[in-house]
Amino acid sequence: MTHIIETHQLTKAYNSLKAVDKLDITVESGEIFGLLGPNGAGKTTTISMLCTILKPTSGTATVNGFDIVKEAMQVRKSIGIVFQDPSVDDRMTGRENLLMHANLYGVPTSEQNNRINNVLKLVELEERADDLTRTYSGGMRRRLELARGLIHYPKVLFLDEPTIGLDPQTRDHVWKYVRELKEAHDITVVLTTHYMDEADRLSDRIAIMDYGKIIALDTSSKLKETxxxxxxxxxxxxxxxxxxxxxxxxxxxxxxxxxxxxxxxxxxxxxxxxxxxxxxxxxxxxxxxxxxxxxxxxxxxxxxxxxxxxxxxxxxxxxxxxxxxxxxxx
Ligand SMILES: Nc1ncnc2c1ncn2[C@@H]1O[C@H](COP(=O)(O)OP(=O)(O)OP(=O)(O)O)[C@@H](O)[C@H]1O
Ligand SMILES: [Mg+2]
The missing domain is CATH 3.30.70 (Alpha-Beta Plaits)
Structure with a gap:
């Protein structure tokens, strides 16, 4: 198995605060990797560095074989992101949002419609696709975000608390899509969540983070055996x-x-x-x-x-x- 993500002493410091502190992790291709930790543990900071949104203070990392600093463009082409704060544009329809992203990510024009229909189907938003996003419920927006993160068929999907604030039924829905994706397209998923039962059920391996460091990393059952x-x-x-x-x-x-x-x-x-x-x-x-x-x-x-x-x-x-x-x- 190849390592789709590798970090070496990856660190992000804000003055004296080490938000991420000498992180060494490897993620296997095709696995669902859960990052679990309390508020301020460094989960979003870790994901932001891996997504090339934030520059590390020191250390290195590769995603899909590309260096997150020196080859940021290639990294971006390899990944999809669904972040903690929703960011779909309210003044556009679901389909328009997806089209914008397809262009942004360089999806060939001839394939755009096909892919958009595919991801809309995946998150069951076909019927609402041509309504303004403003009229969507919270759960529908989150599903649209998920669809957007997938439009360019990324190798790695980063999900930062994608289900926060959703009702249990919608949470289950979102995770069902994530699992289907992983199976159907062999996508690697890195997720953070506060919901421990979710991390438990979904993740192949779980890294428990606290104060910028990994304090335990294994399968859920091995962790419990300790x-x-x-x-x-x-x-x-x-x-x-x-x-x-x-x-x-x-x-x-x-x-x-x-x-x-x-x-x-x-x-x-x-x-x-x-x-x-x-x-x-x-x-x-x-x-x-x-x-x-x-x-x-x-x-x-x-x-x-x-x-x-x-x-x-x-x-x-x-x-x-x-x-x-x-x-x-x-
Ligand atoms: N721009 C910034 N400037 C200063 N400190 C920051 C900045 N961004 C994050 N931090 C600090 O870095 C630490 C890690 O934050 P991070 O957002 O990664 O935590 P998290 O694990 O995602 O938490 P949550 O579960 O609340 O989302 C926190 O102490 C936070 O206050
Ligand atoms: Mg966070």
Whole structure:
């Protein structure tokens, strides 16, 4: 297999802030590569450099074998982009938007109509193609953007949060197209998303990014295996007390507070469930609910960073046990 993307110590600095910090990644031809990370991790900056929109401060990268700085034109011809902020022109129809892009990307005139009809069909916008984009719904606009990113049959498609703000049904739709594309045209897809379940279902491999660096990179199942266990979620009337019972009396060190629950990563989850309830009761803690689940990517992120990935919770959420574990490891 060939590497369709390679980065070598790729770095983007804004004064003292390293938005992307010595990134070394390779993406295989034909894979769906997911970039996952919290706000400000450096995902958009990485994609912008690979798309030649931003110049790296140092380091190099190639896309489809072309250097992103020295051969920017060839890189641009190799890629399609769908960005975080919608950018279709409201005053044109869907078809006109696509035609403009076909010209911009040098699609031969004789092929333009054919390709436009193809991509319109792919994103199911044929019937609305001749309406002004202004009259489209958010999901339809996003689908038009996707169609636009594909008009020149790119080797690599970059998708930066293409489903943000869309309802679950439309999100599913968008991803269905992405998968079909990958299969039918052997396109490599690099995507970023905040939706962990999406990254999980879609990506062949996932890179977890934090503070400009890759902190873990593998298939979703391998990443979860690194946690070595299941996750127990407990809700109780006194979580602080329960946390100290679990860490001190039961010796379970991988325990964190997450929102209004306690999450404990353990190896023998089933046998521990009743013991946790017993210990809680003995210590006059009332357990409201307790359940066992398999680890998800959120747990993987928490495991590597001690923080939650979700954009709506920025405060540090790792529990006492985690803090102690880290202190002990120093
Ligand atoms: N033009 C700029 N000037 C200064 N700092 C910048 C600039 N662009 C980005 N940054 C900083 O670089 C870091 C990475 O930003 P980036 O947009 O790549 O994050 P992201 O992972 O895409 O986040 P999000 O999930 O919010 O989209 C952030 O700290 C951001 O504030
Ligand atoms: Mg971003």
């Amino acid at each position: 946690l070595e266990g299941d996750v127990i979620t407990v809700k109780a009337d006194n979580l602080e007390a329960l946390l100290s019972v679990i860490t001190e009396k039961m010796g379970l060190q991988k325990a964190h507070m997450v929102d209004d629950a306690l999450e404990i990563t353990v190896q023998n989850g089933k046998s521990l469930l009743p013991r946790i309830v017993d210990m809680a009761t003995q210590n006059k803690i009332y357990v409201e609910s307790i359940r066992l689940r398999e680890p998800n990517l959120e747990d993987v992120f928490l495991h590597y960073t001690g923080r939650t990935i979700r954009p709506d919770t920025t405060k540090e959420l790792h529990g006492l046990a985690e803090a102690r574990r880290r202190a002990a490891a120093r």
